[in-house]
Amino acid sequence: AQTVTQSQPEMSVQEAETVTLSCTYDTSESDYYLFWYKQPPSRQMILVIRQEAYKQQNATENRFSVNFQKAAKSFSLKISDSQLGDAAMYFCAYRSYDDKIIFGKGTRLHILP
Amino acid sequence: DTGVSQDPRHKITKRGQNVTFRCDPISEHNRLYWYRQTLGQGPEFLTYFQNEAQLEKSRLLSDRFSAERPKGSFSTLEIQRTEQGDSAMYLCASSPPLAGGETQYFGPGTRLLVL
Numbered sequence: 001a002q003t004v005t006q007s008q009p010e011m012s013v014q015e016a017e018t019v020t021l022s023c024t025y026d027t028s029e030s031d032y033y034l035f036w037y038k039q040p041p042s043r044q045m046i047l048v049i050r051q052e053a054y055k056q057q058n059a060t061e062n063r064f065s066v067n068f069q070k071a072a073k074s075f076s077l078k079i080s081d082s083q084l085g086d087a088a089m090y091f092c093a094y095r096s097y098d099d100k101i102i103f104g105k106g107t108r109l110h111i112l113p
Numbered sequence: 114d115t116g117v118s119q120d121p122r123h124k125i126t127k128r129g130q131n132v133t134f135r136c137d138p139i140s141e142h143n144r145l146y147w148y149r150q151t152l153g154q155g156p157e158f159l160t161y162f163q164n165e166a167q168l169e170k171s172r173l174l175s176d177r178f179s180a181e182r183p184k185g186s187f188s189t190l191e192i193q194r195t196e197q198g199d200s201a202m203y204l205c206a207s208s209p210p211l212a213g214g215e216t217q218y219f220g221p222g223t224r225l226l227v228l
Contacts, residue, residue, distance in 0.1 A: 035214045045219040091155050095215055098169065103155030
């Protein structure tokens with residue numbers, strides 16, 4: 001069975017600085033999708049970025065980018081120029097062949113003004 | 114607003130009562146998912162539909178839980194004889210057919226508290 005591990009329960013970063021959130025996963029599949037979702041306090045979960053496993057190029061969305069290491073089964077999220085609005089729970093997620101999404105336990109990100 | 118909507122947003126009930134939640138997916142999204150999220154955890158898959166067909170149910174979904182999507186549009190999740198352990202956020206998500214179907218779009222959730 002696939003698993004997703006986020007080893008950092010909480011992280012803090014100074015506003016305007018860069019922070020990297022870690023995620024590792026375990027799977028025997030060769031083709032899959034990985035996601036980072038953001039869940040602000042009392043607000044709904046929104047997609048931050050997605051990565052197709054068959055693509056070697058790392059996905060980028062404005063200030064958000066990933067470092068996808070397929071062999072190492074690692075999928076970290078880098079947030080550049082952190083803003084107060086980035087404060088949230090961040091979930092790493094894996095989409096399995098049977099269309100389910102498996103989430104990690106999340107990393108709570110604090111932005112320090 | 115054309116996002117996924119859920120109703121109610123909050124529900125407080127007494128143990129042993131039945132509750133029903135509704136999810137309206139994004140228009141033309143043929144797949145609909147239910148997840149449960151407890152405090153400090155990531156969402157856990159419960160079940161999903163493709164159109165009106167329920168394709169998979171998690172072992173988390175005991176016999177007290179039932180989900181329907183009768184016309185392939187909105188879905189309901191019913192919990193019978195609620196228990197305190199059912200207290201959680203229940204999330205609904207939908208995804209479009211074919212290209213782009215890998216991404217699920219989430220609703221705001223229904224927060225259930227069982228007293």
